[in-house]
Amino acid sequence: MSLNPIDLLDYAGVAVFAASGALAASRKQLDIIGFLFLASVTAIGGGTFRDVILNLPVFWVGNSSYVLICAVVAVLVFFSAHRVESRWKLLLWLDAIGLAAFSVMGAAKGLAITGSPVVSVVTGVLTATFGGILRDLLAGEPSVLLRPEIYVTAALAGATLFTLGDLAGLPPLASGLAGFAAAFLVRGGALKFGWAFPSYKSRPGRRPEDIP
Amino acid sequence: MSLNPIDLLDYAGVAVFAASGALAASRKQLDIIGFLFLASVTAIGGGTFRDVILNLPVFWVGNSSYVLICAVVAVLVFFSAHRVESRWKLLLWLDAIGLAAFSVMGAAKGLAITGSPVVSVVTGVLTATFGGILRDLLAGEPSVLLRPEIYVTAALAGATLFTLGDLAGLPPLASGLAGFAAAFLVRGGALKFGWAFPSYKSRPGRRPEDIP
Amino acid sequence: MSLNPIDLLDYAGVAVFAASGALAASRKQLDIIGFLFLASVTAIGGGTFRDVILNLPVFWVGNSSYVLICAVVAVLVFFSAHRVESRWKLLLWLDAIGLAAFSVMGAAKGLAITGSPVVSVVTGVLTATFGGILRDLLAGEPSVLLRPEIYVTAALAGATLFTLGDLAGLPPLASGLAGFAAAFLVRGGALKFGWAFPSYKSRPGRRPEDIP
Numbered sequence: 001m002s003l004n005p006i007d008l009l010d011y012a013g014v015a016v017f018a019a020s021g022a023l024a025a026s027r028k029q030l031d032i033i034g035f036l037f038l039a040s041v042t043a044i045g046g047g048t049f050r051d052v053i054l055n056l057p058v059f060w061v062g063n064s065s066y067v068l069i070c071a072v073v074a075v076l077v078f079f080s081a082h083r084v085e086s087r088w089k090l091l092l093w094l095d096a097i098g099l100a101a102f103s104v105m106g107a108a109k110g111l112a113i114t115g116s117p118v119v120s121v122v123t124g125v126l127t128a129t130f131g132g133i134l135r136d137l138l139a140g141e142p143s144v145l146l147r148p149e150i151y152v153t154a155a156l157a158g159a160t161l162f163t164l165g166d167l168a169g170l171p172p173l174a175s176g177l178a179g180f181a182a183a184f185l186v187r188g189g190a191l192k193f194g195w196a197f198p199s200y201k202s203r204p205g206r207r208p209e210d211i212p
Numbered sequence: 213m214s215l216n217p218i219d220l221l222d223y224a225g226v227a228v229f230a231a232s233g234a235l236a237a238s239r240k241q242l243d244i245i246g247f248l249f250l251a252s253v254t255a256i257g258g259g260t261f262r263d264v265i266l267n268l269p270v271f272w273v274g275n276s277s278y279v280l281i282c283a284v285v286a287v288l289v290f291f292s293a294h295r296v297e298s299r300w301k302l303l304l305w306l307d308a309i310g311l312a313a314f315s316v317m318g319a320a321k322g323l324a325i326t327g328s329p330v331v332s333v334v335t336g337v338l339t340a341t342f343g344g345i346l347r348d349l350l351a352g353e354p355s356v357l358l359r360p361e362i363y364v365t366a367a368l369a370g371a372t373l374f375t376l377g378d379l380a381g382l383p384p385l386a387s388g389l390a391g392f393a394a395a396f397l398v399r400g401g402a403l404k405f406g407w408a409f410p411s412y413k414s415r416p417g418r419r420p421e422d423i424p
Numbered sequence: 425m426s427l428n429p430i431d432l433l434d435y436a437g438v439a440v441f442a443a444s445g446a447l448a449a450s451r452k453q454l455d456i457i458g459f460l461f462l463a464s465v466t467a468i469g470g471g472t473f474r475d476v477i478l479n480l481p482v483f484w485v486g487n488s489s490y491v492l493i494c495a496v497v498a499v500l501v502f503f504s505a506h507r508v509e510s511r512w513k514l515l516l517w518l519d520a521i522g523l524a525a526f527s528v529m530g531a532a533k534g535l536a537i538t539g540s541p542v543v544s545v546v547t548g549v550l551t552a553t554f555g556g557i558l559r560d561l562l563a564g565e566p567s568v569l570l571r572p573e574i575y576v577t578a579a580l581a582g583a584t585l586f587t588l589g590d591l592a593g594l595p596p597l598a599s600g601l602a603g604f605a606a607a608f609l610v611r612g613g614a615l616k617f618g619w620a621f622p623s624y625k626s627r628p629g630r631r632p633e634d635i636p
Contacts, residue, residue: 028570031621033577037553037569040546048477053260053270058477064542118276122252129249137349137561138569145249145350146240153245197243265472265482330488337461349561357461357562358452365457409455 009176010047011069013101016094017131018043018070022077023084023091024139032078038139039074040067043098046131050106050123054113092191095132095144096154100183103128103158104176108166117163124159125152128183149190150197158183221388222259222271223281225313228306229343230255230282234289235296235303236351244290250351251286252279255310258343262318262335266325304403307344307356308366312395315340315370316388320378329375336371337364340395361402362409370395433600434471434483435493437525440518441555442467442494446501447508447515448563456502462563463498464491467522470555474530474547478537516615519556519568520578524607527552527582528600532590541587548583549576552607573614574621582607 021042025035044060044067051058060066084090106127111120129145129152136143144151158179165175189195233254237247256272256279263270272278296302318339323332341357341364348355356363370391377387401407445466449459468484468491475482484490508514530551535544553569553576560567568575582603589599613619 030570031572031574031577033574033580033621034569037549037576052264052476053273055269057479060546061477061538061540061543064540067542067546114273116273116276118279119273122272122279125249133350138557138567140567140570143350143352145246146242146352148243150243150245152249153243156245197245264476265485267481326485328485328488330491331485334464334484334491341461345562355562355564357458358454358564360455362455362457364461365455368457409457 009101009180010105011065013098013105014043014047014066014069015073016101017046017098017135018073019077020091020094020098020132021135022074023081023087023094024135024141025074026077026081027087027091027141028139032075035074035078036071038135039077040070041138042131042135043070043073044131045134046102046106046127046129049130050109050127053123053126054110056109056113092144093188096184096187096191099128099132099151099155099187100158100180102131103155103183104162104179107159107162107179108172108176111163111166117167120163120166121156121159124162124179125155128155128158148196150186150195151190153197154183154187154190157186221313221392222317223277225310225317226255226259226278226281227285228313229258229310229347230285231289232303232306232310232344233347234286235293235299235306236347236353237286238289238293239299239303239353240351244287247286247290248283250347251289252282253350254343254347255282255285256343257346258314258318258339258341261342262321262339265335265338266322268321268325304356305400308396308399308403311340311344311363311367311399312370312392314343315367315395316374316391319371319374319391320384320388323375323378329379332375332378333368333371336374336391337367340367340370360406360408362398362407363402365409366395366399366402369398433525433604434529435489437522437529438467438471438490438493439497440525441470441522441559442497443501444515444518444522444556445559446498447505447511447518448559448565449498450501450505451511451515451565452563456499459498459502460495462559463501464494465562466555466559467494467497468555469558470526470530470551470553473554474533474551477547477550478534480533480537516568517612520608520611520615523552523556523575523579523611524582524604526555527579527607528586528603531583531586531603532596532600535587535590541591544587544590545580545583548586548603549579552579552582572620574610574619575614577621578607578611578614581610 018039021038022035025038030038048058048060081087103124107120107124110123111117132144161182162175162179165178166172230251233250234247237250242250260270260272293299315336319332319336322335323329344356373394374387374391377390378384442463445462445464446459449462454462471483505511527548531544531548534547535541556568585606586599586603589602590596
């Protein structure tokens with residue numbers, strides 16, 4: 001098991017996304033197995049999607065560490081989440097760290113396999129956002145996608161900066177850290193200060209039955 | 213970049229599905245990045261699913277045009293959707309064009325790879341419907357699947373007619389146009405005149421907690 | 425078409441999951457094509473996911489029997505579901521049989537391909553639960569994941585027992601039957617007697633806007 005910085009980022013991303021999934025399970029008052037399930041789906045969903053799209057062997061099939069990390073994190077959260085004052089806020093901050101880590105990991109794998117900067121940015125964004133989207137869909141939480149603060153943009157910033165750094169010939173550690181920092185600062189700023197783009201305000205959608 | 217008629221159908225399908233995704237984003241008052249995200253997922257979701265199932269390289273990984281089309285369409289819709297009187301109706305009509313285009317494209321690829329008419333029809337239906345289902349799920353809209361008018365049936369008509377035409381030895385352009393026309397007429401008739409099959413009317417489902 | 429016991433379990437699982445999908449369609453008063461669609465997605469969704477993750481050819485692409493089974497079951501349910509007193513209860517019991525069959529099938533395929541017991545358990549659980557999760561998501565039913573009775577645990581029990589039996593050198597029929605029985609008894613007990621693990625009761629989640 002090699003442990004270069006990019007791999008560490010990967011394990012860290014899995015651990016924090018697993019914790020965010022387990023916190024969603026605690027909000028829904030599921031049992032321990034529900035914690036394991038939501039933690040695993042959240043943590044390995046994005047990377048699974050990335051590997052399937054790139055036609056690579058799925059990362060956790062060849063390395064059981066990932067699934068075991070999810071299991072350990074889920075158990076730890078099961079026995080400690082009641083001590084957390086606002087599980088929703090903690091979930092969002094852990095999600096922000098995972099988002100930053102996976103935007104770099106997803107872009108790095110996409111770029112390594114295809115050499116295409118466009119694919120690199122897209123796989124970065126999908127890897128970073130897909131696990132959280134799945135978590136919210138399965139837990140019946142309001143989707144992080146539809147909330148007003150910046151979310152996908154942070155993943156886009158991280159994936160883009162990593163890709164540009166790599167194209168500019170920076171070493172992987174430097175462009176990886178730059179991408180991680182960019183994504184985390186953007187998402188963290190959105191959480192802390194409510195940063196948001198001007199949204200499409202003109203008119204909210206009507207329900208289909210209200211349209212004449 | 214070859215531009216035979218089937219490829220054009222593919223680009224057109226991506227563009228109209230992207231527009232339908234962007235209109236869903238405008239109904240939910242998302243920001244520009246939300247428009248890009250929903251447009252891309254809607255437009256390339258069905259084809260991605262098709263390629264993964266057929267174990268082919270995913271179409272947009274090898275050709276960045278698709279992602280760029282989604283980006284351009286999302287930006288155009290962001291700056292023009294407020295001029296549309298009923299975004300929901302426009303969304304449904306664009307969805308109908310995309311449904312027709314992708315029912316043919318999905319069937320063509322499934323038939324070319326496996327030679328099986330059953331697989332051809334199934335991949336046609338899945339390619340045509342999956343992007344719109346994802347869009348509705350992610351945007352929290354009422355799923356087009358559950359609405360009373362004919363939807364999946366239109367995709368089934370297009371995929372089946374294309375497959376039969378191809379088996380009968382028609383040139384791809386002819387069977388492709390026949391399939392496209394069939395799917396669009398069926399779905400368009402459903403939208404315009406409320407066509408619906410006799411549905412399963414006997415009793416609506418009860419909520420689980422109401423069952424003794 | 426070989427018909428060893430494991431294959432029979434596979435066909436039986438597809439048939440009962442198809443019936444559960446068709447019953448969900450009847451609860452939502454869909455038309456016959458809606459029955460076909462939900463039956464197919466429920467019945468072949470889990471196995472499709474398993475094969476994609478294991479990088480195998482998707483099982484129903486090479487063998488049309490599966491899709492035809494779904495079609496026949498959907499039509500039968502369309503013409504008979506109104507005679508069933510509680511379609512929701514029947515749906516849950518059919519789902520339990522499918523869950524048990526697919527927990528073994530999924531584990532067997534995962535173990536055969538990778539040799540890893542961890543992967544075997546994970547693919548068993550995912551194969552068994554993914555079809556039902558998709559059915560509930562697409563039909564807008566309360567997700568079986570979030571209900572208090574034991575669900576994922578039953579799949580875990582079946583996949584684990586099969587994997588242990590296989591590692592212990594039991595013949596496939598014996599470990600398969602043991603896994604099937606374990607999963608069905610656990611899930612059946614949950615349905616019949618309301619078995620549930622102690623769930624995470626301390627505090628229900630608040631809505632994000634209620635958090636100060």
